[in-house]
Amino acid sequence: MLDIKWIRENPQSLDEALAKRGVQPLSSQLIALDEKRREHVGKVQAAQERRNAASREIGKAMAEKDAVTAEKLKAEVGELKNFLAHAEDEERRLLKELSDALSSIPNIPLADVPVGKDENDNVELRRVGEKPVFAFQPKEHFELGEALGLMDFDRAAKLAGARFTVLKGPLARLERALGQFMLDLHTQEHGYTEVVPPLMVRDEAVYGTGQLPKFSEDLFRTTDGRWLIPTAEVPLTNLVADEIVDVKTLPHRYTALTPCFRSEAGSAGRDTRGMLRQHQFMKVEMVSITDAESSIAEHERMTACAEEVLKRLGLHFRTIVLCTGDMGFGAQKTYDIEVWLPGQNTYREISSCSVCGDFQGRRMNARYRPEGEKATRFVHTLNGSGVAVGRALIAVMENYQEEDGSIRIPDALQPYMGGLKRIEKAA
Template identity: 55%
Template sequence: MHDIKAIRENPDAFDAALARRGDTPVSAQVLALDEARRAKISAAETAQAEQNKASKLVGAAKAKGDEAEFERLRTLVSDKKAEVTAMQAEAKDLDAQLTDMLARIPNLPADDAPDGADEADNVEVNRWGDVPTFDFKAKEHFEIASVAASMDFETAAKTSGARFVMLKGAVARIHRALAQFMIDTHVDENGLTEHMTPVLVRDEAMYGTDKLPKFGDDSYQTTNGWWLIPTSEVTLTYSVAGDVLEEAALPRRMTAHTLCFRSEAGSAGRDTSGMLRQHQFEKVEMVSVTHPDQSDDEQKRMLRCAEDMLERLGVPYRTVILCTGDMGFGARRTFDIEAWLPGQNAYREISSVSTTGDFQARRMNARFKPADGGKPQFVHTLNGSGLAVGRCLIAVLENGQQADGSVKLPDVLAPYLGGKTTLAVDGTLS
């Protein structure tokens, strides 16, 4: 959500920032609606004052026995009351329109976010690991002999339809091991507090984390009105909604491993093979709630947490900063980490780490009390994948594939796999 005062003070700068995203100017529309709302509020206050003044005179006219004046004033009070009620209703409607308009305007990009139109204009800032070379044609994850029987799309389609998968046996265990490894590392080494959150949330939680109203079509809503979370960013971030935190309690660092649900309404025809783009998937999420002065450094810290996960797993990756035309709706600045997938001969996104500034905090009224006094200020919120479990499984399987169809697994997973380090051709761990 945007600060209407900031738009009033510098509408040209607001439009210029939106233009960097490729959006059309909106400040004139916003300010016209804001002016109409303020004018209606002012008129209602004036009418209210006139009503109050007339009300005081009614008693005096009656006491004097001036029936004509008494009736005139009583009628005036009644008329003013109706006028006030009507204008307050109009002001409330205009306020709702303004709030809805502001809620649909994306966040303004940070000054250092590179300008650009789409993903082709993203800027690489880091690269790690040597892309593996094979003396055979690298396969995609679902084609690997040791994986194919345990990654069951046919049964999943029978029960749920397209873009679902049923993992079985050792592959399911490796998937679980990856999630456990991520959570343990974030909790034991990265200082995040583990949460187990609901996956069903109310409108307010989706709205407060900028998923509504704009992206309702990309999410699933139940028949009784709850929403299935697209990521635990929603539940973790909204946990501070309406709160006034002590400055000393910041930053608040959280993590959760949850199911996530996305309808992928805007991705028809993309990544239809394999489990790269699913309606239901699992993710280990990182969320930080910080003092505004700490948020940029916190984003760098979160980025390193996610990158380190891939380094420990031995998965080559590159990190890019997204250009203004490719950033998400609520982000000021986003770094994407892209893991190398030999089967596709390409880097594919496995984590996004974003700072939203106070964009989400304004929507959900999350503030902190400055240690040196003064009025509460909005916190900054950040979120990042640490990591997407299914995509990490894909990367581990494809990068570890062997000529005989087996998969060499990362050593860091051995404690979670009973000491086993190989997915054998027959689909068992050895």
């Protein structure tokens, strides 16, 4: 959420930033809502002051035995009390109206984010590794998995409908191995603390990270009003909600391996084959909570941590910076890491690392107090995939496939596979 005080002082800057995202100017509308609220607050304060003064005047009039004045003052106080009794509800309504408007506005891009309309305007920063060369036509992951008898979409559909997958045997173990490998890398070498968070959260948590109120259609909700997490970003970031964090403990770095649940609203017809776009998938998430001065450097660090996963797996990838029109709602700047999938002959996103500034901190009311200062500031937050486990499974299958349909196990994963070096179809 953006700061209304900043918007009042920088209306043109807000509208220019929103224009970069393809959003119409909103500063005048927001300032009008704020002025309406501030005007009402001013009336309330004036009424309170007048009520207090009139109450004192009543005492004075009665002491002077001026009954007429005392009665007039009592009538005035009665009217003021009646106004104030309803004024609190009106103030809450006006504040909610302003908060709702602010809640629907995306974050402001950093100055170095390329301006663009959609994914075609993203800018490639680097490529790492080499594309594998095959002496045969490489297959897509679902062709490999089904031929091995270890990836079953039909039975998954029977159990749960479309966009679910059943993995079996060594392919199921490979997915588990990937998650464990990533967790070990991030906790043992990258300084993240492993967390096992709730998979269901309250409205406040999903609001705090920006999925509510605007993106509720992308989520699954339980019958008792909780939300299934779309990513562990939600519970990990909200660990500091409504707290004043000791600045000496920053940065906080958290990681978690969790199932993620997404409705995939609006994705009809996209990636219907295979397990690229699922309602349920596994992901290792990274979250950092920092002070204002450290968040930009932390963004580069987090992206490097995600890239290291793919380097260790020997996968070719490229890193791009998203343009203003392709960034997520809460991001100031986002790096996407796209892994090479030879079966599709294209790059596909496997990690997205974003710096959000104080956008989420303000929504969560999560603060810190800089050393030597009395006032608090909102924390800065970052989140990134470290990486999407299901897509890493796809990448390993397609990049390490053999002509006979078997799949070699990358060296980094063999210790997690009990020394297994190849997945082959059972005899």
